[in-house]
Amino acid sequence: MGIGDAIRRALSSWTKKEGPHGDIVLGTRVRLARNSKDVPFPGASSKEQLQSVLDQARSFPDVLKDEGSFVFYDMAEMDALDRDMLVEKHLISPNHARHTFHRGVILRSDEDISIMVNEEDHLRIQVLFPGLQLQQAWKHASRVDDCLESKFGYAFDKERGYLTACPTNVGTGMRASVMLHLPALARVNRLREVLGTVSQFGLVVRGLYGEGSESYGNIYQLSNQVTLGHREEEMIEHLERVTKQIIQSERQAREYLSQPERRLAVEDTVYRAFGVLSFARILSTEEAMQLLSDVRLGMDLGFIHHLDKEILKELMVMIRAAHLQKIMGQNLPPEERDKLRASLVREKLNPQALKKS
Amino acid sequence: MGIGDAIRRALSSWTKKEGPHGDIVLGTRVRLARNSKDVPFPGASSKEQLQSVLDQARSFPDVLKDEGSFVFYDMAEMDALDRDMLVEKHLISPNHARHTFHRGVILRSDEDISIMVNEEDHLRIQVLFPGLQLQQAWKHASRVDDCLESKFGYAFDKERGYLTACPTNVGTGMRASVMLHLPALARVNRLREVLGTVSQFGLVVRGLYGEGSESYGNIYQLSNQVTLGHREEEMIEHLERVTKQIIQSERQAREYLSQPERRLAVEDTVYRAFGVLSFARILSTEEAMQLLSDVRLGMDLGFIHHLDKEILKELMVMIRAAHLQKIMGQNLPPEERDKLRASLVREKLNPQALKKS
Numbered sequence: 083m084g085i086g087d088a089i090r091r092a093l094s095s096w097t098k099k100e101g102p103h104g105d106i107v108l109g110t111r112v113r114l115a116r117n118s119k120d121v122p123f124p125g126a127s128s129k130e131q132l133q134s135v136l137d138q139a140r141s142f143p144d145v146l147k148d149e150g151s152f153v154f155y156d157m158a159e160m161d162a163l164d165r166d167m168l169v170e171k172h173l174i175s176p177n178h179a180r181h182t183f184h185r186g187v188i189l190r191s192d193e194d195i196s197i198m199v200n201e202e203d204h205l206r207i208q209v210l211f212p213g214l215q216l217q218q219a220w221k222h223a224s225r226v227d228d229c230l231e232s233k234f235g236y237a238f239d240k241e242r243g244y245l246t247a248c249p250t251n252v253g254t255g256m257r258a259s260v261m262l263h264l265p266a267l268a269r270v271n272r273l274r275e276v277l278g279t280v281s282q283f284g285l286v287v288r289g290l291y292g293e294g295s296e297s298y299g300n301i302y303q304l305s306n307q308v309t310l311g312h313r314e315e316e317m318i319e320h321l322e323r324v325t326k327q328i329i330q331s332e333r334q335a336r337e338y339l340s341q342p343e344r345r346l347a348v349e350d351t352v353y354r355a356f357g358v359l360s361f362a363r364i365l366s367t368e369e370a371m372q373l374l375s376d377v378r379l380g381m382d383l384g385f386i387h388h389l390d391k392e393i394l395k396e397l398m399v400m401i402r403a404a405h406l407q408k409i410m411g412q413n414l415p416p417e418e419r420d421k422l423r424a425s426l427v428r429e430k431l432n433p434q435a436l437k438k439s
Numbered sequence: 440m441g442i443g444d445a446i447r448r449a450l451s452s453w454t455k456k457e458g459p460h461g462d463i464v465l466g467t468r469v470r471l472a473r474n475s476k477d478v479p480f481p482g483a484s485s486k487e488q489l490q491s492v493l494d495q496a497r498s499f500p501d502v503l504k505d506e507g508s509f510v511f512y513d514m515a516e517m518d519a520l521d522r523d524m525l526v527e528k529h530l531i532s533p534n535h536a537r538h539t540f541h542r543g544v545i546l547r548s549d550e551d552i553s554i555m556v557n558e559e560d561h562l563r564i565q566v567l568f569p570g571l572q573l574q575q576a577w578k579h580a581s582r583v584d585d586c587l588e589s590k591f592g593y594a595f596d597k598e599r600g601y602l603t604a605c606p607t608n609v610g611t612g613m614r615a616s617v618m619l620h621l622p623a624l625a626r627v628n629r630l631r632e633v634l635g636t637v638s639q640f641g642l643v644v645r646g647l648y649g650e651g652s653e654s655y656g657n658i659y660q661l662s663n664q665v666t667l668g669h670r671e672e673e674m675i676e677h678l679e680r681v682t683k684q685i686i687q688s689e690r691q692a693r694e695y696l697s698q699p700e701r702r703l704a705v706e707d708t709v710y711r712a713f714g715v716l717s718f719a720r721i722l723s724t725e726e727a728m729q730l731l732s733d734v735r736l737g738m739d740l741g742f743i744h745h746l747d748k749e750i751l752k753e754l755m756v757m758i759r760a761a762h763l764q765k766i767m768g769q770n771l772p773p774e775e776r777d778k779l780r781a782s783l784v785r786e787k788l789n790p791q792a793l794k795k796s
Contacts, residue, residue: 346778350720357714363707421703 097171097395101213105382106329108261108301108395111172112219112318113208114227115246115255119237123247124200132184132200138234139199142188145233149226151191157182163413166404172210174198195226202247203255205230214325216258216318223256224314243310250307254314259305260325265379266335268300269348276331277302283324284308299371299398304328340383352380360431364417365424370401377431393430400426454528454752458570462739463686465618465658465752468529469576469675470565471584472603472612476594480604481557489541489557495591496556499545502590506583508548514539520770523761529567531555552583559604560612562587571682573615573675580613581671600667607664611671616662617682622736623692625657626705633688634659640681641665656728656755661685697740709737717788721774722781727758734788750787757783 101107117123121131136156143152157165157178165179173196174187186199198206207226209219237245244255251257267273277287286307289297304325306317339348355376359365365373378394380386399405401423407414410422458464474480478488493513500509514522514535522536530553531544543556555563564583566576594602601612608614624630634644643664646654661682663674696705712733716722722730735751737743756762758780764771767779 346720350781353718353720354715357716357718358711359714360718361710361714363703363710424707 097212097399098392099212100391100395101211101215103329104213104391106263106332107214107325108212108263109172110211110213110215110219110258110260111208111305112216112223112256112258113206114223115203115244115248115251115257116205116207116227116230116234117237117245117247118204119235121204124202124204125247129184135204136184136186136199139186139188139197139205141233142197142230146188146226146229149190149222149229150195152188152195153191154186154188157185157187163404163407167408168196170399170402170404173208175201175206177201195222197226197230203251205234214260214322214329216260216322216325220256220258220314220318251309253308253310254312254317256309256314256317257305258318258321259303260321262302262304262325262328262332263300263375263378264302264328264332265300265375266339267332269351269379270335270338272331272335273300276328277304280304280324280328281307283320285321285324298368299375301371301375301398336379336383348383349380349385352376352383352385356380356386356431359427361428362424364420365401365427366420367401367403367423370423370427371398374398374401374427389431397427397430454569454756455749456569457748457752458568458572460686461570461748463620463689464571464682465569465620466529467568467570467572467576467615467617468565469573469580469613469615470563471580472560472601472605472608472614473562473564473584473587473591474594474602474604475561476592478561481559481561482604486541492561493541493543493556496543496545496554496562498590499554499587503545503547503583503586506547506579506586507552509545509552510548511543511545514542514544520761520764524765525553527756527759527761530565532558532563534558552579554583554587560608562591571617571679571686573617573679573682577613577615577671577675608666610665610667611669611674613666613671613674614662615675615678616660617678619659619661619682619685619689620657620732620735621659621685621689622657622732623696624689626708626736627692627695629688629692630657633685634661637661637681637685638664640677642678642681655725656732658728658732658755693736693740705740706737706742709733709740709742713737713743713788716784718785719781721777722758722784723777724758724760724780727780727784728755731755731758731784746788754784754787 101110118135121127121135124132140154143154146152160182165174165182168174168187169176169179171193173189173193175198178185178187178198178201184200188197188199190196194210196208196210198208207223207230209223209226211219239245243253246252246255264273267276280287284307286305288303288305304321306321308317338344355373359370359373359377374394374397377386381389381391381394403419406419406422406426409426414422458467475492478484478492481489497511500511503509517539522531522539525531525544526533526536528550530546530550532555535542535544535555535558541557545554545556547553551567553565553567555565564580564587566580566583568576596602600610603609603612621630624633637644641664643662645660645662661678663678665674695701712730716727716730716734731751731754734743738746738748738751760776763776763779763783766783771779
């Protein structure tokens with residue numbers, strides 16, 4: 083089986099659409115960790131056992147046909163660049179892209195739903211929606227979960243709930259998260275204060291690409307830490323409540339930056355970022371992300387018009403290394419990537435399209 | 440007498456035209472210090488004596504009528520902004536703009552020739568030409584000098600030559616200088632090495648606005664240190680020889696920067712500068728000068744087309760504080776100037792006019 087259109091397509095639907103509170107919440111993710119009751123966790127099972135899980139998973143697109151059009155891919159048959167692209171699109175984990183043997187992924191055609199097979203757990207069901215849509219994402223994940231449960235036979239314990247390879251996932255097996263763009267809080271130096279308190283509420287903050295990754299472009303991922311002792315709905319509601327508080331803080335900071343006495347300095351940053359993005363010949367990922375963050379803030383504050391908001395979200399994914407290499411159809415050394423990144427951004431942000439102001 | 444068109448006009452002809460070696464030599468200046476034999480130097484003379492010199496000078500436009508159309512201005516009747524503009528156009532010294540009593544200036548309509556009256560010396564004749572034109576500038580200065588000598592009666596000593604208020608000018612009374620734009624030498628870190636040697640040749644290097652001024656935008660002024668013991672023609676030839684060596688070094692550095700392996704990094708700097716100049720909302724003089732220098736280098740190296748070279752030279756004068764205030768017709772606080780500077784530059788460097796590349 084070759085690599086389907088779903089992978090070749092540069093962008094998932096969640097990056098192209100703007101959801102509720104989309105000026106601050108780029109996306110919502112809910113993932114469920116599930117394991118078979120008949121087979122040891124992937125880290126402890128034999129090749130044959132892993133293969134049996136993978137073979138079962140081949141039938142999932144059929145099992146899930148009421149939930150949309152799904153396709154199964156064997157990771158071992160996918161080339162490295164395609165795998166890295168799926169990571170950059172947030173559809174699989176970096177770990178899943180590196181270790182491919184007896185692993186698979188099932189993607190819905192719009193890429194809103196993906197299922198990793200034989201990652202840390204046998205199944206990782208993920209729903210990824212634009213904007214703040216925790217309830218909806220949870221509902222979709224739950225429906226997919228119900229379909230697979232009827233077929234797969236989950237490892238479940240009445241006391242502890244769903245059993246998972248890592249004890250931090252035991253219970254609901256659910257990790258719900260929101261991807262937040264917080265440029266105004268960063269600019270007024272309130273990020274630490276606002277995000278520092280979330281651990282008290284059983285939540286955790288990470289950079290854009292999950293655990294251990296730095297934050298580029300003022301994008302942070304907020305998710306539940308605890309999976310045990312609460313119902314999924316409670317956790318979702320709790321995460322939503324805290325997210326809305328952060329949204330409010332970010333809105334206050336944006337309001338503050340829009341005041342006449344501060345507006346010019348912010349406009350200056352925003353337009354300089356636009357100028358550099360529009361003309362630079364060399365751009366690192368880190369710098370490009372920061373500049374895109376500045377420009378996006380400018381659009382959200384109404385300083386920059388005539389520029390499609392989704393371009394920024396698209397670019398934040400497209401400027402990643404694997405995406406660039408996919409566009410060129412070959413592996414590129416870092417300096418070539420920086421050059422290609424700059425030319426791609428330049429092409430997208432045509433300054434001619436900018437309203438004169 | 441009001442302020443004439445010559446002052447209201449934003450730019451002198453030397454900044455608008457491009458002379459020989461104009462990609463590196465922005466302009467050539469020759470000035471002669473002269474004093475009356477009948478009156479003590481300005482610093483030592485009475486009000487009445489200064490007034491008598493000033494009154495004599497009122498007739499100079501008539502004396503010089505074969506050399507072009509000259510107009511006399513009394514500095515005390517000129518407002519502060521107009522005086523500062525003349526400084527920024529390099530037509531009078533900062534000192535002459537600050538102390539106006541019994542002082543005057545005579546300007547040729549194209550502003551290539553100016554004569555300060557009662558500055559440090561009774562007369563300071565200045566010729567300012569675009570590009571490298573030392574011989575021509577000297578010839579013009581000499582012709583004006585001859586006209587005035589016949590009328591004024593210079594303080595002259597057979598042994599020491601022309602007598603001047605400051606001993607460093609005694610002899611020829613001549614200071615010849617060239618204004619050099621050396622962005623490539625700056626970029627390859629060879630400025631100190633190349634300019635450091637000129638003092639051995641009796642020459643001196645200064646920033647754009649003469650003694651004690653910093654260098655903005657990689658612009659340096661090279662002039663003769665010695666006025667005694669050499670004929671004017673010898674000094675001019677000597678300065679020209681050294682200037683041509685510096686030109687050659689700058690050309691080598693530009694050649695070096697144009698090599699395929701370095702070209703991209705230079706292009707990146709040049710286009711970023713263009714991007715920031717085209718979109719920034721706040722620009723200090725210092726930053727604007729550096730960015731204009733980068734863009735000008737990009738034009739000289741053939742990276743940027745469809746942009747008038749003289750725009751850069753114009754902007755380097757126009758972004759100065761007094762020019763900005765003149766444009767607005769009022770005194771402005773620094774933050775307003777930074778804002779106006781950015782908007783002026785933006786207007787001039789219309790990115791639409793830039794060839795897509």
